[in-house]
Amino acid sequence: MGNFKLTTVEEFEAATEKLLETGKKVGADAWQYRAAKQTPHCKFGEQGVCCRICAMGPCRITPKAPRGICGCDVHGIVGRNYLKFTAGGAATHSDHGREICHTLYCAKPEGPYKVKDPEKLLRIAKEWGVETEGKDIYDLAHEVAYLGLSEYGKVFGTQNFLKRAPQHTQEIWEREEIAPRAIDREVSCSLHMSHMGCSSLPEALIRQSLRAGLSDGWGGSMAGTEFSDVLFGTPKPIETEANLGVMVAENVNIVVHGHDPSLSEMICEYADDPEMIAYAKEMGAKGITVSGVCCTSNEVAMRRGIPMAGNFLQQENVVLTGACEAIVVDVQCIFPALGPLSKCFHTKFVTTSPIAQMPDAEYIRFNAETAGENAKAIVKMAIENFKNRKPELVHIPDMKQKATVGYSVEAIVKTLDGVANSQVDEMGTTKPLLECITSGVIRGAVAMVGCNNPKVRPDTAHIELMKKMIANDIIIIASGCSAQAAAKAGLMDKEAKELCGAGLKRVCELADIPPVLHMGSCVDISRMMILAAELAKDSGLNISQLPVVGCAPEWMSEKAVSIGNYVVATGIDTFLGVDPYVSGSDQIAQLLTEGVRDWVEAAYTVEKDIDKLGDAMIARIEEKRTALGI
């Protein structure tokens, strides 16, 4: 195994403890203290039985008060809350996708945004029936971007990307009336249905939850992923590093955080500019280091090899190092705590989007038309802040791991081509991967996704489950903060093959891959849907027959529920380690964990015991193999 060693959760925690000590010296608050003050949580909220959708309440359901003032029972209340939660997630992902469509619409040959993957643009144009012959690539980009934007409010029909799914899946969506129409329509329809005096029938509420989820996964998120690839390049395997040790004490440290790559791509461009590097040196630094947190980090790691400082629950830690000149955020998953925390240090907390405005921040409004100037101003601000550091507060934990990232579907197909032990197929199919699965060299795959949540010891569930899966020859595709947990631990180092069962280890060696493949950010779970669709088409099986499951063991956001709904609605069993506030209704819980299987051939499993969750996933994968006779 050479010198390879995973970073343990105990080591993470010891490093965090030391940073919290620094925080105490300057009177900084932290999520660990706030979580303690918020515990125990409100039981009504946890069970989903509190209704505050009209001003007659709030109504809380108890044995003595089994109905709200309007007469709605607990199942209607829990179901409406679940649908609203989903709509929040679908709106968020999809609005991200809309921003990316808009950025593509603004692309120009002279920049700042250019078309970096014209082949992908041509593929999408043909798929959508757009004439490509003899067209200037930028004219085509604008035409396709306009069509992409139109998907949000299309008057008739369903989402264009649905045609990427296997015929059988499309038929299910039609039959069950969950094929998403206009993206915005599914969000507003969800809010309409869950308004006072509309739906309270569990089946109707859960059906719309699946539909709104699909409008995200096969609509807005897919647009976000596909058009980001067109603009910034489709990811290919690339080396990077992960954990706080990627920050460099002698350099100006800029940390990008959030989700939208339009901002972070520009920051990376300008941080690399010789003029800016010279300016940093003039200000006493040796250079400029850009690193990332959350999904913005995943985006720039996959395309540029920018190192990953950490995931969701590590966002405060980057400031606590005392070596962060600027934490620059765009949208989603940003703690408002970063404002007051930054004030305890010299750090500039820079918000950039009208969507995510927060107190105690410097607001530099970023938009596609002025992106270059905005990014330059932010990089300059960080450089000029270097001199304000308090050296006595600087401590960067000496902790990082190597990681190979950048496994888009295209990259996975290309990389695994040639690995299967017989009948290697031509480029462009998933057949080599299928061959590994049907021969049993790989038993199956788990899509590991989602956040951290203080309800779970941070990163433990991600890491322990991944270790368990790969030891059982189950390959992992990971995204979001789950991917970063893996990278920080060392599971994206190719040497992690040593932790695999014999079959997966052999595949890792032959294909020269780590056993946990980094597929990107939260919106990139759409890549996983495309991979599942291709595997089904190439094998002639239904998606639900594939030995593949999804898992979000530490999820926390509304987006995660929307994701779970589209993964299940695509036919993939999904395993959660945190309850989605539905335990108050046995009818809603039954629908999600069993009933929806009759509609979409998959369902949820919720299990807080991580070991049992892992066993259940392996059992499900083996069950599917047995059913296929492989």
Ligand code: MSK
């Ligand atoms: S960033 S949604 S904490 S995965 Fe996409 Fe991480 Fe979850 Fe945000």
